[in-house]
Amino acid sequence: DQQVKQNSPSLSVQEGRISILNCDYTNSMFDYFLWYKKYPAEGPTFLISISSIKDKNEDGRFTVFLNKSAKHLSLHIVPSQPGDSAVYFCAASASLIGVRGGADGLTFGKGTHLIIQP
Amino acid sequence: GAVVSQHPSWVICKSGTSVKIECRSLDFQATTMFWYRQFPKQSLMLMATSNEGSKATYEQGVEKDKFLINHASLTLSTLTVTSAHPEDSSFYICSARDEGAGSSYNSPLHFGNGTRLTVT
Numbered sequence: 001d002q003q004v005k006q007n008s009p010s011l012s013v014q015e016g017r018i019s020i021l022n023c024d025y026t027n028s029m030f031d032y033f034l035w036y037k038k039y040p041a042e043g044p045t046f047l048i049s050i051s052s053i054k055d056k057n058e059d060g061r062f063t064v065f066l067n068k069s070a071k072h073l074s075l076h077i078v079p080s081q082p083g084d085s086a087v088y089f090c091a092a093s094a095s096l097i098g099v100r101g102g103a104d105g106l107t108f109g110k111g112t113h114l115i116i117q118p
Numbered sequence: 119g120a121v122v123s124q125h126p127s128w129v130i131c132k133s134g135t136s137v138k139i140e141c142r143s144l145d146f147q148a149t150t151m152f153w154y155r156q157f158p159k160q161s162l163m164l165m166a167t168s169n170e171g172s173k174a175t176y177e178q179g180v181e182k183d184k185f186l187i188n189h190a191s192l193t194l195s196t197l198t199v200t201s202a203h204p205e206d207s208s209f210y211i212c213s214a215r216d217e218g219a220g221s222s223y224n225s226p227l228h229f230g231n232g233t234r235l236t237v238t
Contacts, residue, residue: 002161009159034226043124043211043229044162089162106227108154108162 003027004092006109014117019077021112023090026071030092034106035064035075038087047088048075080116087111120146120216124230131202131237139197139233141168141212147192148214152227153185156209165210168195202237209234 005024013019023033031052036044050057050064050073057064063076077084091106121144131137141151149170154162166187167175174187184206186198195214199206213227 004161036229041127041231041234043122043213043231045229046226049226106152106162106164110159110161 002109003030004090004107004109006088006090006112008112009110010113010115012115012117013080015082016079019075019080019084019114019116021075021077021088021090021114023073023075023109024071025073025092027092027094027107028071029094030107032093033064033066033073034091034093035062036089036091036108038089038111044089077114080114082116082118085114085116087113120214120228122212122214122228122230124212124233126233127231128234129236131235133203133237134201137199137202137235139199139210139212139235141195141197141214141230143193143214143216143228146214146216148195148216149192151189151195151212151214153187153195153197154211154213156211156232162211165197168197168212170195199235202235204237207235207237 003026034049035047037047038044048059048062048064050066055066061077066073089111090109093106123142123144125140129137151168153165155165156162164177165180168187168189170189170192176182189195209232211229211232213229
């Protein structure tokens with residue numbers, strides 16, 4: 001059962017435009033969400049996160065929005081740059097120990113391959 | 119920033135042999151490290167939580183006798199794939215939190231670069 005879903009395997013965006021990556025989750029115990037960026041042959045690197053007590057967190061060109069009622073979050077990248085081309089993983093965790101993938105680790109989506117076209 | 123080093127980055131082995139993968143936290147201590155496995159176009163799946171000085175905690179469906187984990191020091195965890203078979207071919211990644219920076223669930227994990235295992 002996929003608890004974190006990224007339904008778009010790939011996304012192509014023109015340089016300078018906005019990239020919007022979506023993520024849905026099913027486990028209501030998740031209360032912290034993260035986005036990781038991964039280049040080929042490298043491990044994921046942390047990008048931005050958001051706690052469930054917020055609905056928006058912004059860091060430079062990256063903004064994450066959280067809609068708890070819809071169990072949906074999105075990552076916005078504005079403006080998109082060629083170096084943003086990578087696979088983006090949405091991940092979730094829970095403050096309660098014992099929740100699968102929670103404090104013991106993270107539950108990841110399958111990732112979305114973002115391609116920024118010049 | 120915190121760095122996690124994973125070695126080797128890729129390995130090819132024959133069926134039936136064992137392979138050891140090392141995960142080191144280079145500039146911080148980690149009493150807990152996590153091992154993930156990723157199949158092509160799939161999520162990173164948590165396999166087990168490695169605990170320094172005690173037994174690892176395995177996720178449901180992961181064979182503990184197949185995937186041996188040892189966390190002998192605060193900076194090193196190893197994953198040994200025993201009697202490897204072609205279906206064990208995958209991308210294995212370790213991660214850890216910088217516990218000096220706070221070990222709460224909302225501290226980002228730092229990942230190694232992964233190990234590509236191919237069993238022939």
